[in-house]
Amino acid sequence: MNLKAHWRTMRQASWLGWQLEANWTSPWLFLAYSIMKPIAGTLILVVMYLVVLQGVGNNIALFSFMYVGNAFYVFVAQVMLGATSVILEDREHYHTLKQIYIAPISLYAYIIGRTLSKAVIAAIACVITMAFGMVALGVPVQLLQVDYLLLAVAMVIGLACIFMIGIALAGVTFLVAKHSTGINEGIAGMLYLFSGVVYPLSVLPSWGQAVGHLLPTTYWLELVRRALLPNLDISAVSGLGGVSTLEIMAALTVTTIAFFALSAAVFRYADRRARSKGKVDMITSY
Amino acid sequence: MSWLSLNLRAVYGRAYPRVIGVMREISWILFDIFLPLLGIAAFIFYYRAMGAPEVFTGFVIIGGAMTAFWMNVLWSMAAQFYWEKETGNMSLFLIAPMSRMAVLAGMALGGMFLTTIRALSTIVLGFIIFGVSVQAFPVLDLLLIFGLTMVALYGMGMMLSSVYLMYGRGAYNVSALAQEPIYLVSGFYFPVRQLGLLLAGLASIIPITLGLDGIRQVLFGDQGMGFLPVGTEMLILAGLGIVFLVGAKLSLDYMEYLGRREGRLTLRWQ
Numbered sequence: 001m002n003l004k005a006h007w008r009t010m011r012q013a014s015w016l017g018w019q020l021e022a023n024w025t026s027p028w029l030f031l032a033y034s035i036m037k038p039i040a041g042t043l044i045l046v047v048m049y050l051v052v053l054q055g056v057g058n059n060i061a062l063f064s065f066m067y068v069g070n071a072f073y074v075f076v077a078q079v080m081l082g083a084t085s086v087i088l089e090d091r092e093h094y095h096t097l098k099q100i101y102i103a104p105i106s107l108y109a110y111i112i113g114r115t116l117s118k119a120v121i122a123a124i125a126c127v128i129t130m131a132f133g134m135v136a137l138g139v140p141v142q143l144l145q146v147d148y149l150l151l152a153v154a155m156v157i158g159l160a161c162i163f164m165i166g167i168a169l170a171g172v173t174f175l176v177a178k179h180s181t182g183i184n185e186g187i188a189g190m191l192y193l194f195s196g197v198v199y200p201l202s203v204l205p206s207w208g209q210a211v212g213h214l215l216p217t218t219y220w221l222e223l224v225r226r227a228l229l230p231n232l233d234i235s236a237v238s239g240l241g242g243v244s245t246l247e248i249m250a251a252l253t254v255t256t257i258a259f260f261a262l263s264a265a266v267f268r269y270a271d272r273r274a275r276s277k278g279k280v281d282m283i284t285s286y
Numbered sequence: 287m288s289w290l291s292l293n294l295r296a297v298y299g300r301a302y303p304r305v306i307g308v309m310r311e312i313s314w315i316l317f318d319i320f321l322p323l324l325g326i327a328a329f330i331f332y333y334r335a336m337g338a339p340e341v342f343t344g345f346v347i348i349g350g351a352m353t354a355f356w357m358n359v360l361w362s363m364a365a366q367f368y369w370e371k372e373t374g375n376m377s378l379f380l381i382a383p384m385s386r387m388a389v390l391a392g393m394a395l396g397g398m399f400l401t402t403i404r405a406l407s408t409i410v411l412g413f414i415i416f417g418v419s420v421q422a423f424p425v426l427d428l429l430l431i432f433g434l435t436m437v438a439l440y441g442m443g444m445m446l447s448s449v450y451l452m453y454g455r456g457a458y459n460v461s462a463l464a465q466e467p468i469y470l471v472s473g474f475y476f477p478v479r480q481l482g483l484l485l486a487g488l489a490s491i492i493p494i495t496l497g498l499d500g501i502r503q504v505l506f507g508d509q510g511m512g513f514l515p516v517g518t519e520m521l522i523l524a525g526l527g528i529v530f531l532v533g534a535k536l537s538l539d540y541m542e543y544l545g546r547r548e549g550r551l552t553l554r555w556q
Binding site: 037048185198200283 | 307320321322329332333334335337338342372373459462465467469470475476477480481
């Protein structure tokens with residue numbers, strides 16, 4: 001199958017995904033809906049910070065570290081859970097997964113396409129969360145001093161990796177019931193825990209830090225922070241102060257390639273097992 | 287068959303598949319117990335990075351464990367009627383001669399089974415792993431406030447489920463919205479009194495707000511940073527339980543009437 005056909009599948013799937021996500025209400029209400037969850041999630045962390053440290057300015061480096069990490073983590077949460085919800089929705093809700101399977105399209109391209117709509121929503125939420133942080137909470141991002149090239153490269157590689165993890169989880173979803181969202185949330189929680197999203201890796205026990213150094217999301221978030229906050233000594237907070245930006249980029253690329261291979265293997269295994277166990281059209285009503 | 291035995295059988299019949307469903311895939315129990323701990327651990331390390339007092343570790347574990355109940359109420363109680371409509375079971379429920387409340391009570395009891403296992407395991411494992419120590423506490427108070435919270439919370443879930451007799455995807459998305467914002471206003475990860483009297487007072491309409499606050503006070507004593515005295519919280523929770531259960535009955539009847547009139551009870555994929 002040629003690239004043009006994959007592109008067409010992705011385009012149509014992303015349009016379908018967008019309609020499923022957004023056409024139940026007016027665009028403005030949908031926009032408010034889309035940003036309310038991540039803003040609330042961020043505010044939980046802000047309140048926790050204020051409860052302990054009393055004021056944002058009392059440790060601005062840690063606050064900015066936490067805020068940026070959490071704002072960009074929305075991509076991980078949305079894309080990963082979005083990919084799994086494609087399988088659940090098509091299998092259990094719309095009962096169309098069988099038809100998708102037998103259609104002459106790539107299932108990969110279809111899942112990526114459907115998940116793209118989630119990535120767009122995540123991007124909107126991320127931008128609004130960052131704007132809120134800059135205006136209302138004093139997160140020191142200077143728009144004229146941002147390293148946009150570094151940010152763009154980090155985002156491209158990082159998002160590619162997140163999509164691949166999402167596809168692996170979509171594969172796992174073939175094998176589980178609709179209410180087993182704990183698995184997806186658990187994986188998202190694991191990345192949140194070990195990637196140092198809202199705290200320095202140095203807080204973790206040594207084995208936890210070792211796990212963190214194997215995860216691409218650790219390097220992706222470090223690069224995003226360095227690109228957005230060049231004037232703040234973020235690397236001292238993150239514990240990656242002695243590592244150059246180029247080395248972190250290399251680590252992101254290597255770990256991303258490793259996750260690509262892992263994701264493909266998991267998806268292929270789960271797909272084959274789901275077919276052999278008759279789980280492609282499983283409906284779990286209880 | 288008497289009215290009572292009919293409805294008790296309906297409760298049993300609806301609870302049964304949920305309990306048995308869990309037993310079918312034991313691995314799901316492990317996933318449900320261990321994986322949520324990861325998210326909880328992240329919040330604990332966040333507090334530790336800021337040098338917070340150790341009692342906050344206990345707050346996070348209790349709050350994280352209670353999210354299981356909120357998720358269960360949201361998705362396996364309130365939104366369950368949405369799934370029942372989509373899979374065609376709803377019309378069968380409506381044709382059968384038992385009370386809708388009996389179906390919902392069965393859902394609640396069945397759902398509570400796995401959720402309680404998950405929450406208790408989270409608390410025990412969390413306390414052991416992160417070394418949270420608790421002084422002697424009044425067990426009866428703990429059981430009472432937990433029980434009152436569950437009655438009020440699942441009563442709220444029953445009431446919310448009536449919305450799905452009329453509405454579909456829109457209501458489903460509103461349920462999706464009721465996670466992080468509720469975690470925020472109900473103080474799942476910090477003492478709710480930190481939000482101030484007005485916001486914490488408004489959030490108290492959600493039973494888990496006062497339930498969580500009361501449980502923390504019972505377990506951690508003066509360090510619990512309570513919003514209201516535990517006795518007052520119990521009284522409010524008892525009141526909320528009655529209001530939500532009565533409200534659920536009235537709301538179910540009304541929404542069923544509207545759904546019948548507008549032909550929405552069997553409407554799928556809306």
